[in-house]
Amino acid sequence: MNRKTIRTTANKSPCPVRLGINVDHVATVRQARGTKYPDPVEWALIAERAGADSITIHLREDRRHIQDRDLDLMQRSVKTRVNLEMAVTEEMIEIAIAAQPVDCCLVPEKREELTTEGGLDVLSQIEKIREAVVRLKAAGIRVSLFIDPQPSQLEAAVSCGVGVVELHTGAYADAPDKSEIERELNRIRVAADFGESIGLTIHAGHGLNYHNVKPIVAITPIVELNIGHAIIARALFDGLSKSVSDMKKLMQEERGF
Numbered sequence: 001m002n003r004k005t006i007r008t009t010a011n012k013s014p015c016p017v018r019l020g021i022n023v024d025h026v027a028t029v030r031q032a033r034g035t036k037y038p039d040p041v042e043w044a045l046i047a048e049r050a051g052a053d054s055i056t057i058h059l060r061e062d063r064r065h066i067q068d069r070d071l072d073l074m075q076r077s078v079k080t081r082v083n084l085e086m087a088v089t090e091e092m093i094e095i096a097i098a099a100q101p102v103d104c105c106l107v108p109e110k111r112e113e114l115t116t117e118g119g120l121d122v123l124s125q126i127e128k129i130r131e132a133v134v135r136l137k138a139a140g141i142r143v144s145l146f147i148d149p150q151p152s153q154l155e156a157a158v159s160c161g162v163g164v165v166e167l168h169t170g171a172y173a174d175a176p177d178k179s180e181i182e183r184e185l186n187r188i189r190v191a192a193d194f195g196e197s198i199g200l201t202i203h204a205g206h207g208l209n210y211h212n213v214k215p216i217v218a219i220t221p222i223v224e225l226n227i228g229h230a231i232i233a234r235a236l237f238d239g240l241s242k243s244v245s246d247m248k249k250l251m252q253e254e255r256g257f
Contacts, residue, residue: 057082145166220255
């Protein structure tokens with residue numbers, strides 16, 4: 001693909017940006033004591049009523065937070081759509097095909113990590129990912145890939161047959177100073193423009209919070225953000241409904257809605 005075909009989005013009319021709420025850390029609190037509460041499904045329904053456009057859950061191989069039961073109940077209860085984050089493994093592919101969420105996002109996964117570290121290296125495993133994408137799409141599931149904001153990874157994503165990518169914003173969120181923040185933000189801008197120019201729908205997420213979300217929302221090719229930890233943390237003080245609605249308000253204000 002010719003990267004010179006990138007088209008500018010400077011004059012593009014902005015559209016509202018959707019908010020997906022990740023409720024994994026509600027399950028983290030539950031699993032810390034092995035109780036039945038707090039219930040991430042109940043929180044998902046509250047988040048929807050407060051303005052969430054989708055609910056994201058990561059069913060990890062070690063089941064450290066979200067459990068198989070949660071996925072089943074989410075599928076039967078959520079009114080918007082479930083976005084299932086999952087590793088590219090046979091077990092997870094079979095679970096996804098059986099559950100049939102609207103969306104699946106393929107992510108890297110390591111047992112020793114606290115949270116997902118970096119994007120999926122699509123370039124090094126195109127055949128494996130392409131096979132997973134074919135199987136999931138055949139089950140009627142829209143598939144996205146969680147990738148670093150690199151043109152080569154975006155091109156590889158297209159080669160795998162997906163129409164959606166989620167750009168990893170962790171390096172931006174963790175940048176230690178203004179110059180590094182701007183450098184990472186520019187990487188995301190370039191990647192979003194390039195991804196849109198080659199036909200991809202652009203989502204973004206990881207490490208976003210109430211203080212750093214607006215510059216990401218200002219990147220108009222990005223149409224959806226997935227945010228979890230910051231909203232769950234704010235909910236400890238302000239309640240979930242207000243925490244979700246405040247985030248949604250920040251996002252839409254930046255787009256002029």
